[in-house]
Amino acid sequence: MAKKQTAGRDMLGSLAPKFAELNDDVLFGEVWSREDKLSPRDRSMVTIAALFSAGLYPQLKSHLALGKEHGVTRTEAVEIVTQLAFYCGWPKAWSAFPLIAEVYGEEEGTPAKDLSVFPVGEKNDAFAQYFIGQSYLAPVSTAQVPVFNVTFEPGCRNNWHIHHAKSGGGQMLLCVAGRGWYQEEGKEAQELHPGDVVNIPANVKHWHGAAKDCWFQHLAVEVPGEESHTEWCEAVTDEVYGKLD
Ligand code: MN
Numbered sequence: 001m002a003k004k005q006t007a008g009r010d011m012l013g014s015l016a017p018k019f020a021e022l023n024d025d026v027l028f029g030e031v032w033s034r035e036d037k038l039s040p041r042d043r044s045m046v047t048i049a050a051l052f053s054a055g056l057y058p059q060l061k062s063h064l065a066l067g068k069e070h071g072v073t074r075t076e077a078v079e080i081v082t083q084l085a086f087y088c089g090w091p092k093a094w095s096a097f098p099l100i101a102e103v104y105g106e107e108e109g110t111p112a113k114d115l116s117v118f119p120v121g122e123k124n125d126a127f128a129q130y131f132i133g134q135s136y137l138a139p140v141s142t143a144q145v146p147v148f149n150v151t152f153e154p155g156c157r158n159n160w161h162i163h164h165a166k167s168g169g170g171q172m173l174l175c176v177a178g179r180g181w182y183q184e185e186g187k188e189a190q191e192l193h194p195g196d197v198v199n200i201p202a203n204v205k206h207w208h209g210a211a212k213d214c215w216f217q218h219l220a221v222e223v224p225g226e227e228s229h230t231e232w233c234e235a236v237t238d239e240v241y242g243k244l245d
Helices: 007-012 017-032 040-054 057-069 074-088 090-104 125-130
Strands: 135-141 147-152 161-164 171-178 180-184 190-192 197-200 205-210 216-222 229-232
Touching (some): 040 057, 125 135, 147 171
Antiparallel strands (some): 135 147, 147 216, 161 205, 161 229, 171 197, 180 190
16 A cells, blocks of 8 residues: 655745645655556656656665655666666665665664664663564663663563562663563553654553564653662563554
8 A cells, every 4th residue: 555645744834835735645645646547656667766866865775765765675676776876866775775774774684774863772782681583772761861762673562570679770772763562460561663662661561663574763761769679570571562563
């Protein structure tokens, strides 16, 4: 399915409302949506080729991201640029490859560099035993209130755990990229998107992590408390996690 487009109204709705309407309702609403004539994936590939040829890099990056949503793989994007370098110009390939790295990450299974404005950091080896799947950890603040940026690969989540404290304590999650989940014991899981804030009280058993098919990133704020420590419990089973889309 072609993604419903609101970029025109989102970005140019005030400055150029007619252009925004034509972009969202005609170009995307009536042309891109003709999926019986040409699939969204194929439309993305020809659009990527056209923008690469014209050297329109900001739009190329946007369409690489849209192509990714339409099923164009990193390998295919690299191949398109490799072939078109011969037709369109070698230096254009040098300009386009870093955009592919930003949108897709350097290699399969690595996070995109620009998931958010915060760094991804290193593989979270120290806590790997308490996670299913690969996570990454970047210290954002080590003074005053400790803040870490945590990145989860698709399907990655931490074990059930409790941030204990005698008073104060707990944790705040500020979601910055992708899509994920937060669940407290005995409650429904809550879907998370960039901009969402989760206030986790001290002494409440919970877990957090990515959606199955999407990278996820949140800042974790350690709320200062008295006698605070984290207790790690059992893993979130496939039975519990598998129900979440
Ligand atoms: Mn937590």
